[in-house]
Amino acid sequence: MYGGIEAGGTKFVCAVADQSRDIIEKIKIDTTTPEETMRQVIDFFKQYHIKSLGVGSFGPIDINEKSDTFGYILTTPKSGWSQFDFLGYLKEYFDIPMYWTTDVHAAAYGEYMNATDNIKSCLYLTVGTGVGGGLVMDGEIVNGFNHPEMGHIIVKRHDEDNFEGSCPYHGDCLEGLASGSSLEKRLGRKGNTLETEDEVWDLVAYYIAQALVNYTLVVSPERIILGGGVMNQELLIQKIRNQFIELNKLYVTHPAVDNYIQIPRLGSNAGIVGALSLAEKVLLENKI
């Protein structure tokens, strides 16, 4: 049996699956303090004999195995969680192989594993309160000295947009211009209270499409998945596709856009399904 954790800033999803990848049980836990939340995580998994665990966590996290703080959540605005030794805590209770990565990498892996066509690469971008992305290339999660932080890429400003942006670091990076929190700052009300016809969606689509063009030019993944709360806005995905075509200027010959840029096949389960698949992966690789 495999265990999976999708550790989000608002809630944790924990699940166990059998060898045929069927989910046996799945629970949601509020993200409060590490002590409270992790106690429930441990209690959940103690009911099962899991052989490995896949963890996709909100970030930033330390993924460098040579680092003293490998397995930690790094500096985060989420109260109580900065410098929390997440992996170390789990290892105290379960002496089993664990795959440690970001929540968005796990979602990318989940979508990659569950695609109905035979893709080898997949980029997953979540556009929610913040913007973040994960990347699978040739079947492997891609990290360099750090995990991706692609939600913060610099974008070209739209001529008619004077909003200064909401990112505390960069101001008008992608997250500063297209995240849910940037919409709230820009408009004084939440994005989900806006009409489909609101012109701001054209701006959001313009910035997200620019990011997708740039990701395509750098790594050309075979599929791009757009998740997160902001993507619940009807018609946004089609606006993004249209802008993507417009900005590409027929330069890169990409897969048909409806196939290339998609919403998650797994819906909100991409992260937890990916975490379970990563548990399977780490066990296989440890056995080899």
Place this chain on the structure above:
Amino acid sequence: MYGGIEAGGTKFVCAVADQSRDIIEKIKIDTTTPEETMRQVIDFFKQYHIKSLGVGSFGPIDINEKSDTFGYILTTPKSGWSQFDFLGYLKEYFDIPMYWTTDVHAAAYGEYMNATDNIKSCLYLTVGTGVGGGLVMDGEIVNGFNHPEMGHIIVKRHDEDNFEGSCPYHGDCLEGLASGSSLEKRLGRKGNTLETEDEVWDLVAYYIAQALVNYTLVVSPERIILGGGVMNQELLIQKIRNQFIELNKLYVTHPAVDNYIQIPRLGSNAGIVGALSLAEKVLLENKI
């Protein structure tokens, strides 16, 4: 013995190396017509008993093994070379394993293999007549449905820059604003006739640094190498490093910038050395 070809739009470099990676002979051939140039390539390698061949070619090229035009140079402004079956031509004369990739991927691989520290990833950006990049992550060249075209990423315009850009596709993408040909169009004279103090170098540094910030946010390679003729401008690399730090806003904790952003250790040999290393790689992988 291994063979390597760095196929550039102006000249080809061909070399053979022995098993200790020492180069036995290296020649340069003008890039004229495929018939003329390739005849000399074949004659050169026929003198040796090469066991495998690494080819890094100017692009765009078809790297999709399932494609009917795998191994071809695709549509290129270089007269006579569009739709040339490069790999097929070589295979007619040499029935040996071949590694087929772009010139910039080969350069990235060369720099990765010859780094004195133990890096696993390396991004190589050439800023010359055009701008192009190659990428090695976890020791492997990274391609998706296409090889990277990262020289064409969309950048944010500098407030004081009104130049429309020179890219025939995008206008003011990175290549359209920072390549050698864009400098010539912008100023009416070649970049290598400019003074070090010319203000245009600050603009060039701003756009290149922006691209490097975005590459870092997407894949965070452990090293970024900047090659190509424009980089011969003294002080440009330092201006780029300064702008990189400025644009990052202390967001990503990257390696020390002098170590992170470098000129090629191998100088102008990065491409051919990489091609030879790829010949070695393809032979090893075929043997397994």
